[in-house]
Amino acid sequence: MTSESLEYTIDGRNYxxxxAYDDTRSGPRPGIILVHEWWGLNDFVxxxxxxxxxxxxxxxxxxxxxxxAQADNPDDAKAMMLSVKDTPGELEKRYRGALEVLKAHDSVDPERIASQGYCFGGAVSLNMARLGLDLKGVVSFHGNLGTDIQIKPGDIKGQLxxxxxxxxxxxxxxxxxxFVEEMQEAGVRFDLINYPGAQHGFTNPGATAKGQKFGFPVGYDANAARDAxxxxxxxxxxLFG
Structure with missing residues (x-):
């Protein structure tokens, strides 16, 4: 299996x-974009x-x-997230740029793309679907479900x-x-799974330690993480067969 860093540029900026992909397989396969938590692209993702x-x-x-870039404390993580989120069009530009990189990869079928995100990344993935990007599916793990984007039937192309x-x-x-009302009114095919007692960040094994270190309401839940x-x-x- 190939697992490696991949550098790319968007508007002259380096990312x-x-x-990761199985280089022993032949032929194009579905591609999945993963969007990190507000901490940045770390080992968990x-x-x-x-x-x-x-x-x-x-x-x-x-x-x-x-x-x-990564943050090692909530204050820096929030500042890094907001610097992108609060700049009009920046999230979409960065996401679309990365999406084109994935679609162009030799191993990928560009017609079969999904997005998967965690916390901040879950919200980003859902909002990219709301904006009408051609994503066959989106998986959001403990992502914010609120949005300022107004959608109508047909805007979201895939399943959630x-x-x-x-x-x-x-x-x-x-x-x-x-969120449920929004999706129902827009006629979106979606599943929402709720885990009683699970906190924010429940899929990340490092969440509990960070929560304890910073007095932050996050925590890992092994059973919920495995089921999700x-x-x-x-x-x-x-989706893909």
Whole structure:
């Protein structure tokens, strides 16, 4: 299996993603974009890409901050996230640029692309679908479900798989309910799976330690993480065969 850094540029700025695929397989296969948490592109997301590659996909963990920058505390993470999020059009530009890199890869069928994100990355993936990008599917793990994007039937091209924690104070029940209403009114095919007692960041084994270190309401839940991972694989199998 090939698992390596992949540098690319968007508007003259350097980005360093991580691509993984089984180089013993022949022919094009589905590609999956992975979007990191607000911490930046770290080992957790790279490992998730490698695991997807083992399942027969080409997985591209993209760099939303540039130069694979990472934060080691919540204040810096928030500042890095907002510097991109609060600049009009910047998230979409960076995502679309990385999407074109994945589509152009020799191992990828450009007509079969999905997006998978964690926390910040889950929100990014959902919003890219809302903006009408040609994604066959989106998987969001503990991603924010709110948005300012107004959608109508037909805007979202693919299917959605959303995993959220019942004890996630960052994604309260009102936000979940509003998301369900939004998707139903837009006629979107989606599944929403809620894990009672699971906190924000429940798929990341490092979440509990970070929560304790910074007094931050995040935590790992092994059972929820395993179920969500297995559910996402079943989702991709249904999408791509």
């Amino acid at each position: 360093i993603g991580h691509i 790279r490992e998730q890409a490698d695991k997807l590659a083992e399942q027969g996909y080409t997985a591209f963990a993209i760099d939303m901050y540039g130069d694979a 798989q959303v995993y959220t924690g019942g004890a996630d104070v960052m994604i309260p029940p009102q936000q979940v309910a509003a 991972w297995e559910g996402s694989l079943a989702f991709y199998k249904r």
